[in-house]
Amino acid sequence: MAFDENVKTEFKVVGTRVKRPDGIDKVTGRALYGADFNAPGMLVGRILRSPHAHARIVSIDTSEAEKLPGVKAIVTSADLADPEDDFFRDIRDNCLARDKVLYDGHAVAAVAATSRSAAKAAARAIKIEYEKLPHVTDVDEAMKPDAPVVQAGRSDESVPEGLSENVTSYFEFGHGDLDAGFAKADKIIERSFKTAATHQGYIEPHACLATMGSDGRGDLWCCTQGQYFVRTICSEVCGIEATQLRVTASEIGGGFGGKTTCFIEPVALALSKKSGRPVKIVMSREEVFRATGPTVSSSSDVKIGMTKDGRITAATAKLRYQGGAFPCGTVEFGAQSAFAAYDLEAVRSYGWNVLTNRPKEAAYRAPGAPMAIYAVESVVDELCQELGLDPLDVRLKNAARKGTLASYGPTFNDIGLVATLEAAQAHPHYAAPLGENQARGLSCGFWFNFGGNTCVSLNVNHDGTVGVVEGNPDIGGSRASISMMAAEELGIPYEKVRTVITDTNSLGYNDVTDGSRVTFAVGLATIEAARAAKREMCKRAAQIWGIDEEAVVWEDGAARPSGPNAGEHPPMSLADIAAVMDQTGGPIAGHHEVNADGAGVSFGVHLVDVEVDKETGSTKVLRYTVFQDAGKAVHPDYVEGQMQGGAVQGIGWALNEEYIYGEDGRLQNPGFLDYRVPVASDLPAIEPVILEIPNPGHPYGVRGVGETSIVPPLAAISNAVSRAAGVRMTELPMSPPRVLKALSGG
């Protein structure tokens, strides 16, 4: 695709801190989220879940439950369709188990009844006979050749011989002569690390309302990061043609990647089809923990060699990720990201995706990258300590820059890592004094970002206002940034633009809100749609003036005659042209459809000061600064918000959050009391420092910002804790008991 020759650098609207258009709805309680929508005659749906980590389903007897008052439908996997593609079959089997339950909390059957209590009673009355099977929940255990096999026959052709069938895919990246590289090192450190599975932790549990008529037409209202993808999944899993299912995204109460797939929507549709009534399913928090989202847990070995003066000579990372009971792809992104921040002559990363009896992994903000970079940045930090080197100097000395052969294959074009590191070095935080039991940690982070399928419609209204129609749920203020880019391009005030997010039948396909893609890709399509509308408006003005179209330009929000033969005509504003559009050819609209590429990779550097209480093992985060290359920051408040929010999710990952499984393979802590996400009193101010290095792949230089910020905190905090405690930490989360154990020599 053709990128703009000149990325725009002068802005009137973009870069200001306008009020978001959905603000009033969200501060008054008027905004409608997934669970806030009702329909007449609606039934309550409830899902019955496996109490076992791994078991064969011998029989399901629903006869007693069906007889209970108020029960209108019961469904099992037999009520779902049979998609050809493994990808959709896995989603189906995760929504309702077929043959085997694969983890504690795996859905087995569902009921729809006239009340919450009737649904509960019916779920209890369903009799399921299980034959328990041996289970495995740890990634290293699951890789052993004699481990219980979660699903047989799921390994692809990349997996080397001799490993457990639980290993589903294998990846290797890198270049150079490792032996020669390590031979040049003055110091080599090799360490093993573990990170716990963490949950995206969105505050809004999954919720949906499904209506399926006997004519085969359905309507689905749900909280999701992508209504089109929900439609695709439900079409496959329920056997409905895409056009017969209209999916409308509610406001979304957080997602972070966890709402990019389906858990309940096909079930609600099947219940609605069977009962002939609307069915609403709202997950409880316990269900969210047991049966949606988490990210992978990981086990890794990293080996890095360094010269006395801080040059990395060779590096390897071996990454083992368990993504739950279905084949997942995440380790490849970890293996690609692990060494992305470094300019290395000899580097290799290896990754294994592994099945365990845990819930199916869902994407979580920069999926796969944080745990790999945590391990790498920990070893780099330890080398700096051992060799008495400044950790920022060492990162600068080895930093990837334009022309560096990236560890994942290509040669980097313009990237902002060095500028980000220099900003951190120059910041007062880096030189601030530290007290007793306090230390400073630092880490680099990296994420790819992407663009993807995007479709935008922009409509000019008679009164000179403009409506933008897009298809990506607004998860953190994107309606504001899209309206801003439309206003900027058209040269009209921000307040004159309203952006709405539409249903699947009102606009062409849009990819999910993920990959930090919306402000980049939807913004790009919006700018192009505005340009199309401007061309039409110039044409209308040319007709009114009786001059050639080519003799009209759009400047400062108005069509103006331009060139030697254009003549003298007063400029016509958007409102002037809109007022007479009926008379000059009818409605004026601009469209743009694209599968956007050129998102541009992103780097961040985080600095953190912590204090470790050596008696209790608890860690207090004292000061935190985030440096990130954001490209052009369209709405700086919301860019800062992404940087702060990602940092705090990373702090939780580093210090508190973990999925804890018992010997019985059951999740021990499916609630916010025991799965502890950071609360306000745990945290200091999070200072964001935005670097604006324009992305050449976007007309305004915009780059994705949503994901990179979760990557550096794991290592930044681990490095700080390790220095404060005087012992290298190698397992996340660094909860007080783990820190105490490390302090007492492991």
Next chain:
Amino acid sequence: MVRVKLWGSLRDLADGQEYVEVEASNFKQLLDQLEEKYPALKPQIKRGVSLALDGVIYREAWFTKISEDNEVVLMPYMVGG
């Protein structure tokens, strides 16, 4: 001829080569040629691949122009959160 760099674990499926050469002027032709010359790559290509062209990552753009002057690197299909 376009020189395509394969990631490490794909090389075993392409006679151990780090770089393979194919006659192609766009992404689609490149994938077709890869499948034809190295059938063992087919399953991965079917699952999805991205393409880095002079450092810019493309996911599915069949008609992206490629010439022998470009640095072409095959990568796993990108996703995000």
Next chain:
Amino acid sequence: MKNLHVTTTINGDAAEFVCEPDETLLDALRNRLGLTGAKEGCGTGDCGACSVTLNGRLVCSCLVLAAEAEGAEVATIEGMADGDQLHPLQRVFIEKAALQCGVCTPGILVAAKALLEKNPDPSESEIRYWLAGNLCRCTGYDKIIRAVQDAAAEMRSA
């Protein structure tokens, strides 16, 4: 079990509803009265998304039985603005971008208002501890704390 009839006051207006004996106030507000501003994030009192006040006291409405609202005064996010006049906290939250997805926002606003009624000039630390029962997963709390500070300052000088 027989359903119960409850007579109560919500945001200053008389209200009645019928509920199951084990039904929570949150469910009654949301499902019986159509007041969906309070959200259920956990149902166990851990996240604060369902915060309302009951006779002036800040509570998690998921931990209160609907029947306990009998004869009580309940205040929810829906009653926070005065007609089209937003409460200063609501306005400053928008101005200072103190929300992203917004699902925790009603609970945080109700909790912050309860704080400022007790303590019009809280320190940053007091705000952080008061709001420790309100989880936000998007913002990292930073802009929320600044917004509460700014709104408090504005309310003090009004």
